[in-house]
Amino acid sequence: xxxxxxxxxxxxxxxxxxxxxxxxxxxxxxxxxxxxxxxxxxxxxxxxxxxxxxxxxxxxxxxxxxxxxxxxxxxxxxxxxxxxxxxxxxxxxxxxxxxxxxxxxxxxxxxxxxxxxxxxxxxxxxxxxxxxxxxxxxxxxxxxxxxxxxxxxxxxxxxxxxxxxxxxxxxxxxxxxxxxxxxxxxxxxxxxxxxxxxxxxxxxxxxxxxxxxxxxxxxxxxxxxxxxxxxxxxxxxxxxxxxxxxxxxxxxxxxxxxxxxxxxxxx
Numbered sequence: 001x002x003x004x005x006x007x008x009x010x011x012x013x014x015x016x017x018x019x020x021x022x023x024x025x026x027x028x029x030x031x032x033x034x035x036x037x038x039x040x041x042x043x044x045x046x047x048x049x050x051x052x053x054x055x056x057x058x059x060x061x062x063x064x065x066x067x068x069x070x071x072x073x074x075x076x077x078x079x080x081x082x083x084x085x086x087x088x089x090x091x092x093x094x095x096x097x098x099x100x101x102x103x104x105x106x107x108x109x110x111x112x113x114x115x116x117x118x119x120x121x122x123x124x125x126x127x128x129x130x131x132x133x134x135x136x137x138x139x140x141x142x143x144x145x146x147x148x149x150x151x152x153x154x155x156x157x158x159x160x161x162x163x164x165x166x167x168x169x170x171x172x173x174x175x176x177x178x179x180x181x182x183x184x185x186x187x188x189x190x191x192x193x194x195x196x197x198x199x200x201x202x203x204x205x206x207x208x209x210x211x212x213x214x215x216x217x218x219x220x221x222x223x224x225x226x227x228x229x230x231x232x233x234x235x236x237x238x239x240x241x242x243x244x245x246x247x248x249x250x251x252x253x254x255x256x257x258x259x260x261x262x263x264x265x266x267x
Contacts, residue, residue, distance in 0.1 A: 107263065112141045114261040119144045122175055122259070129171045142264035143185075146172060150190070150210070150253030157195055159209035161217060169214065172257065173222025183265040185230045185258040186211045186218075191249035192236040208233030214255055228265075 119139040126132045136147040153165035161169070176184060188207035200206040215231040218224055241248035 108141060111261055111263045112139075114263065115139050115141060115144055118179065118259055118261060121178070122146065125175050126171070131168055131171050134168050135172065143258040143260040146257040146259070148172075148255050148257075149250065150255065151250060153214070153255055154210060157197060157200065157206070159200065159206060159213050161213055166217065169217050170221060173218045173224070176218065176224055176257070176259065177222050179259050180225050180228065181265075182262065183228055183230070183260040184224065185232070185256075185260070186215050187231075187238075187256045187258070188214075188233045189238060189252055189254050189256065190236050191239070191252045192243045193249065202235070204233055204235040206233070207235045210255060214257070 116139055119137055122144055123132070123137050126135055126137065134148065134152055138145040138147060148168065152168065153161060155162065188209075188211035190203040190207050192203070195201070195203055195206055197206075200209060211231040211233050215229060219226055219229065236243070236252070239248075239252045240254075241251040243249050243252060
């Protein structure tokens, strides 16, 4: 008599579908929690109502899938998260809440305080080196600017550093190394008088070369970290004085070195 073949029991992975659905729901839930971290009570109530009506998480709600502003519509309503996210921190009139304004003011004050501290150190070291008349220090919220006149650094129409320029930049380099971890930006500026030269054929090119020469000198002498130093030529497009007088044009021919504070270095 032939033996009956034993039927093998086939195992399935059906639990994985249920588990995957559960993870998706949890993800949506925590995204919603994050998105409404600063929304008002009205929106919070809408979300709670959606949960209650769709999944009976809270007693007393409807079970209709078509109800509820965020949850009941399924995955398709996740597109509405952008609206919720963009309205975070806004009051009913669409304006920033006082808490957000206060936080922004605190950050701005801290930025300016740090810039002032950098400016005080820079000015003191320039005074001690006898270079305060050669370098003008300006403090802003985001950075401290060292302004050096072009006539001090270069001959007219040239991008080669003068002997006096090297003395000044040596002192400046010893100061900049104190802030080597911060973003440092070197900008070349000119007046609006046209230039005719085979090499420096425009003010844009001349300002580029001048910024590059200062960059190279500081990297080679002060050994600054090149990855934290930027250089660019601004040409005649960012004047600080009118170009219709000789004095104004002299002010516009300059090199600026900006030391950004910790907050602005990485934004």
